[in-house]
Amino acid sequence: xxxxxxxxxxxxxxxxxxxxxxxxxxxxxxxxxxxxxxxxxxxxxxxxxxxxxxxxxxxxxxxxxxxxxxxxxxxxxxxxxxxxxxxxxxxxxxxxxxxxxxxxxxxxxxxxxxxxxxxxxxxxxxxxxxxxxxxxxxxxxxxxxxxxxxxxxxxxxxxxxxxxxxxxxxxxxxxxxxxxxxxxxxxxxxxxxxxxxxxxxxxxxxxxxxxxxxxxxxxxxxxxxxxxxxxxxxxxxxxxxxxxxxxxxxxxxxxxxxxxxxxxxxxxxxxxxxxxxxxxxxxxxxxxxxxxx
Ligand code: KIV
Numbered sequence: 001x002x003x004x005x006x007x008x009x010x011x012x013x014x015x016x017x018x019x020x021x022x023x024x025x026x027x028x029x030x031x032x033x034x035x036x037x038x039x040x041x042x043x044x045x046x047x048x049x050x051x052x053x054x055x056x057x058x059x060x061x062x063x064x065x066x067x068x069x070x071x072x073x074x075x076x077x078x079x080x081x082x083x084x085x086x087x088x089x090x091x092x093x094x095x096x097x098x099x100x101x102x103x104x105x106x107x108x109x110x111x112x113x114x115x116x117x118x119x120x121x122x123x124x125x126x127x128x129x130x131x132x133x134x135x136x137x138x139x140x141x142x143x144x145x146x147x148x149x150x151x152x153x154x155x156x157x158x159x160x161x162x163x164x165x166x167x168x169x170x171x172x173x174x175x176x177x178x179x180x181x182x183x184x185x186x187x188x189x190x191x192x193x194x195x196x197x198x199x200x201x202x203x204x205x206x207x208x209x210x211x212x213x214x215x216x217x218x219x220x221x222x223x224x225x226x227x228x229x230x231x232x233x234x235x236x237x238x239x240x241x242x243x244x245x246x247x248x249x250x251x252x253x254x255x256x257x258x259x260x261x262x263x264x265x266x267x268x269x270x271x272x273x274x275x276x277x278x279x280x281x282x283x284x285x286x287x288x289x290x291x292x293x
Contacts, residue, residue: 017052017093019125019147019191025224026213032192032225034095034215035233038064038081042230043088053215054089055127055227056081058097058157063231070156073099075116082121095149096123100157103128103137110137114146127194129155131181135188142189150185152178152206153219154197165242167218169198178202179209186210194227195219197242218244 025032034053037043038060046054056078058070064081065073075098082096096117103110110128117123125147128134138148153168162168169178175198182193192213195203200220207214207222216223228245231237235247236255265271283290 014091016091019093022052022093022213023191026211027224029224031223032213032215034225034227036060036063036227036229037085037089038230040084040088043085043092045088046230047089047092051092052225053095053227054085054092055095056085056097056121056123057127057229058099059229063229063237069159071100071159073097075099075102075113079117079121082117082123086122093125094123095125095127096121098126098128103134104130107137107140110134111140111144111146114141114144114148118146125149125191127151129157131177132184135184138185138188138190148185148188148190149215150182150190150193151196152181152185152193153195156196165197167197167199169202175199175202175205179206182206182210182214186212192225195223197244218242 022032032053033051034055035046035051036055036057036059037046038056043054058073058078060077060081061067061070061073067073078096078099082094086094098110098113098117102113114126117126126141127149128137129151130137131150131152138150141148154162154165156165159165169175178195178198182195185193190212192215193206193210195206195214195216197218198206200222203214203216203219204222207224213224215225215227217227229237232241232245233248234252235250236252237245238252241247262271
C-alpha cells in the first residue's frame, strides 16, 4: 500500500505543451523551462511545478544507474523510463534521448530507434547529439513524423573523443562551427536545439543565427530556454557538480536527515506510534489469547 493520489482536487488538467507551442516562444518568450526526470514521482512533481519540457536524458546512466558515462544506456532503458515519466507528466512536452550508437550508424537506424522511442517509450520527440554530420539523420527522422531536438556544444556521448566532459566553443573556429552545426540542424528540421557548456556570448550568437528555440545548459542567459538535470537543481547530487548546475534546494541533505531520523526512531521504538498505527482489534483487551487458537 502506498500513496498515489494526485492531491490536486478536481482542477481541470492544464493544456498539453506541444512542439508548435515551444517554437512560438522563439525570441519572444516566456523562456522555456526544461528538466530531466527518470521516474513517475519526479515527473509528477516537475509537471505540477509547471516545467514546459521533461527530458528522459541518457544522463540517466550517470544519475540513475551510477555509471561514469552515458555510453552504456540503451533504447530499452530510455523507453522503460519514458513510460513511467509519461504517466507522471501529462502536461509537459516529453522528449527522449537517443542513446549512444542508436542513431549514429545510419539515417535508417536513426529512424528506427526514434520510432521505438515514440511507440515503446511514449515520447513526443527525440533528442540526439551532433551537428552537420547527423543532419541527414535528423531530416529522415523528421520526415518520418517524429520531432527532433538537436544538441551541440559539449556532447557527452563523445566524451572519449573530447578527453572528458569539457567546455566547448572556445576560439573563433570552434564558435563558427557551432553556428554552422546549429544552422544545419535547423535546416534539417530540428524544432529546438540544446546548447551545452559553451561561452554565453557564443550561445547568444548561435541563438541569433537560428529561427528555432535554443535551450541552454551551461550556456548563459541568452538562450530561449534552460535545462537542468533534476537531481542537480534539487541539490541531490553528491560530489563534483558543474559550475552551471544551480541548486535550488538542498534535498540531498534533507533526505539524509529524514532517513537518519527514521533509523533512530525505529531503533528507539518511537516509530510507529499510535498515530501511525491502525485502530486496535481489542480482542486482547477482552481477554482473548489469540495465540491459543
Ligand atoms: O542527458 C541529458 O540529461 C541531457 C541534458 C543535460 C540536456 O542531454
